[in-house]
């Protein structure tokens with residue numbers, strides 16, 4: 476049995492309007508039918524552009540956001556159906572690490588007080604002395620000095636603050652930690668340290684992670700399984716290696732092609748698919764396949780009218796595309812107007828893209844104008860195609876205070 480199983484989870488936010496009478500005029504379909512399983516001791520990486528519903532899904536698991544419908548089965552219990560008091564107790568076992576460490580730590584509390592608060596709420600440690608001993612032990616585990624106890628969040632660097640956020644989760648001895656963009660706010664050089672720490676802790680403590688990121692490079696090495704989300708739903712899911720070796724959904728292929736490869740020879744010769752257009756609004760998602768407005772492989776009729784279901788193509792490889800097989804074997808080719816597909820140059824031709832002017836639609840995607848020589852960007856700085864992620868997406872609720880994460 477999986478430790479966490481989501482069955483057709485939906486989170487629809489009502490859009491209200493009106494001065495005197497509050498009328499519901501529509502819904503934001505932030506999460507619209509997600510089913511996935513996270514195995515104990517493993518890491519599930521959830522990726523997708525900003526606004527596709529990742530944070531909402533993470534918060535829904537902890538019921539920090541109301542679930543519209545569906546099941547969240549954690550260790551055999553449907554959390555969505557639990558009475559509030561039982562849910563509050565269950566939260567000890569499910570913790571969240573937030574994107575913005577400073578925003579999620581109360582600036583007026585010292586570290587001991589921040590960490591002890593959740594412990595006291597969940598009855599961990601008989602008294603202050605016992606709690607302090609446990610906090611000191613956890614601080615050491617996450618690589619912080621014991622004197623951090625009496626200091627305040629602003630006295631630490633970004634990376635250290637994220638370690639405090641991790642320690643705050645760990646003192647409660649959770650089974651599952653949802654890490655929402657755990658390194659997005661950190662310098663590239665610090666990102667790897669925090670990811671490595673998460674991996675070490677997983678090995679030592681047998682933790683299970685759901686790691687959310689808009690950056691494929693971040694989840695790649697840490698994840699056992701990766702799910703790719705687009706407009707509130709999964710479009711592809713596979714074991715990490717398989718997803719990278721054989722991405723099958725057009726959206727995943729486009730995302731993948733935006734990540735530079737460290738080997739310059741491979742980098743110069745690989746296929747690049749540059750997505751045109753913006754992410755449609757989740758308040759008014761396209762009919763049929765939600766990706767059809769941007770899909771370079773879109774086929775008439777069916778793509779516009781019938782929503783593809785996540786279907787198993789090979790062992791553990793699920794894809795939501797009507798034409799995944801035809802696209803994989805080349806029977807269906809992408810349309811050039813929708814995707815600038817930069818193919819490897821012919822042997823005696825000049826390199827494609829190096830001397831051609833950029834197309835009109837390409838200016839919105841920073842990656843698109845990068846010539847071969849500019850591809851030396853560090854892997855970890857690669858972002859999803861065209862996704863300039865704001866540090867704090869509006870309405871994402873990621874500035875939740877510590878108390879909110881513990882219930």
Ligand SMILES: Nc1ncnc2c1ncn2[C@@H]1O[C@H](COP(=O)(O)OP(=O)(O)O)[C@@H](O)[C@H]1O
Nearest residue numbers: 488503505525526527528529530531757870871
């Ligand atoms: N409390 C809320 N009320 C209304 N809309 C919301 C709320 N929280 C998030 N949204 C919307 O839901 C969509 C998904 O948001 P979010 O889950 O934060 O995406 P991500 O984490 O992938 O960037 C966005 O369009 C966002 O504006």
Ligand code: SF4
Nearest residue numbers: 764767770778796797
């Ligand atoms: S179903 Fe059609 S529009 Fe959707 S990803 Fe597949 S080919 Fe593209």
Ligand SMILES: [Mg+2]
Nearest residue numbers: 529530868871
């Ligand atoms: Mg988010």
